[in-house]
Amino acid sequence: MATFQSMISPLLSRRNLLTASALVAAATLPIATAAAEEAKVDITTLPRVKQKLVAPPFLPEHEQVASGGPKIIEVELVIEEKKIVIDNDGTEIWAFAYNGSVPGPMIVVHEGDYVELTLKNLPTNAMEHNIDFHASTGALGGGALTKVLPGEQTVLRWKAVKQGVFVYHCAPGDVMIPYHVVHGMNGAVMVLPRDGLKDGKGNPLKYDLAYYIGEQDFYIPRDQSGAYKKYETAGEDLSESLDVMRTLTPTHVVFNGKAGALTGEHALKAKVGDSVLFIHAQANRDSRPHLIGGHGDFVWDTGSFADAPATGLETWFIRGGSAGAMLYKFRQPGIYAYVNHNLIEAVMLGATAHVKVDGEWNDDLMKQVSKPGPITG
Numbered sequence: 256m257a258t259f260q261s262m263i264s265p266l267l268s269r270r271n272l273l274t275a276s277a278l279v280a281a282a283t284l285p286i287a288t289a290a291a292e293e294a295k296v297d298i299t300t301l302p303r304v305k306q307k308l309v310a311p312p313f314l315p316e317h318e319q320v321a322s323g324g325p326k327i328i329e330v331e332l333v334i335e336e337k338k339i340v341i342d343n344d345g346t347e348i349w350a351f352a353y354n355g356s357v358p359g360p361m362i363v364v365h366e367g368d369y370v371e372l373t374l375k376n377l378p379t380n381a382m383e384h385n386i387d388f389h390a391s392t393g394a395l396g397g398g399a400l401t402k403v404l405p406g407e408q409t410v411l412r413w414k415a416v417k418q419g420v421f422v423y424h425c426a427p428g429d430v431m432i433p434y435h436v437v438h439g440m441n442g443a444v445m446v447l448p449r450d451g452l453k454d455g456k457g458n459p460l461k462y463d464l465a466y467y468i469g470e471q472d473f474y475i476p477r478d479q480s481g482a483y484k485k486y487e488t489a490g491e492d493l494s495e496s497l498d499v500m501r502t503l504t505p506t507h508v509v510f511n512g513k514a515g516a517l518t519g520e521h522a523l524k525a526k527v528g529d530s531v532l533f534i535h536a537q538a539n540r541d542s543r544p545h546l547i548g549g550h551g552d553f554v555w556d557t558g559s560f561a562d563a564p565a566t567g568l569e570t571w572f573i574r575g576g577s578a579g580a581m582l583y584k585f586r587q588p589g590i591y592a593y594v595n596h597n598l599i600e601a602v603m604l605g606a607t608a609h610v611k612v613d614g615e616w617n618d619d620l621m622k623q624v625s626k627p628g629p630i631t632g
């Protein structure tokens with residue numbers, strides 16, 4: 256009877272042989288693999304471009320199709336601990352803000368570019384901060400290499416090898432990770448394909464406008480009367496905030512740092528015929544964007560531009576800890592509501608934006624045949 260050893264040893268030796276020959280083959284291959292190509296990049300020869308970051312809902316100036324080869328895109332984020340108001344009732348939070356905005360600014364590059372970030376922690380701040388880029392590879396997304404104390408700065412360079420839209424956020428360790436993220440310390444990166452967006456069948460997709468909607472859940476402690484508490488300094492709310500966070504029930508879910516930040520006179524603007532790219536980021540919690548009165552013509556809800564977009568969606572899904580993108584061409588004028596279609600969160604907690612669209616009404620798509628009036632039959 257064959258022993259166990261004799262049964263497996265031919266397999267073992269065959270596997271060893273295969274492994275060994277694979278190693279030899281790899282060693283003798285011409286330097287033509289993608290990995291070898293990447294290793295040959297001489298970073299000192301690449302052009303450097305400074306990208307001027309802007310507060311959401313806007314994106315920095317950028318090309319949709321990259322001209323030329325890879326570049327080093329230099330950006331600066333300055334961390335500021337600042338008191339902000341998050342609703343129309345004057346509710347406050349000491350936010351931890353990249354470049355002073357909640358969420359932080361969007362960075363836009365192309366696949367193959369390098370992001371070179373200077374991260375500064377203002378000397379007036381109280382806490383250590385850092386940054387974890389979901390778009391990057393290695394060292395906890397850069398989090399392990401970017402811890403800066405108040406008064407310090409650091410420079411991190413990473414290569415954009417994954418195309419899509421991605422979240423970045425502070426991750427200083429332990430409970431400070433969610434505490435900083437739900438105090439506004441997150442933002443987004445868009446890594447475009449070098450030849451621009453595609454519809455999944457190889458046809459190019461262009462946008463006339465792009466808006467960046469950062470959704471933020473807040474967990475504000477209340478006093479004994481039920482009123483939201485105010486604090487004198489950043490970090491003073493730590494233990495009471497953690498108690499509210501443990502409930503997993505946010506007191507506010509808002510776009511761009513404040514309920515009403517993108518409604519009424521602050522509405523996003525477009526014209527009939529404009530194709531508008533909406534980038535939606537949520538660093539902590541699931542969301543389900545919906546454009547009331549329109550659709551997601553093309554939706555990359557996983558955030559990956561390497562995958563074909565879904566088409567004609569009613570509502571889509573943004574996984575907590577990710578960003579997604581949607582392209583829609585407006586066909587009718589009027590006010591559209593762009594919401595998180597958990598409507599409790601949209602209407603009662605703040606997650607609503609408006610898009611004011613100018614242009615000519617199309618009766619074929621919709622017509623009010625008779626105005627509301629008494630029932631006649």
Ligand SMILES: [Cu+2]
Pocket residue numbers: 351383384385425426427435440
């Ligand atoms: Cu932080």
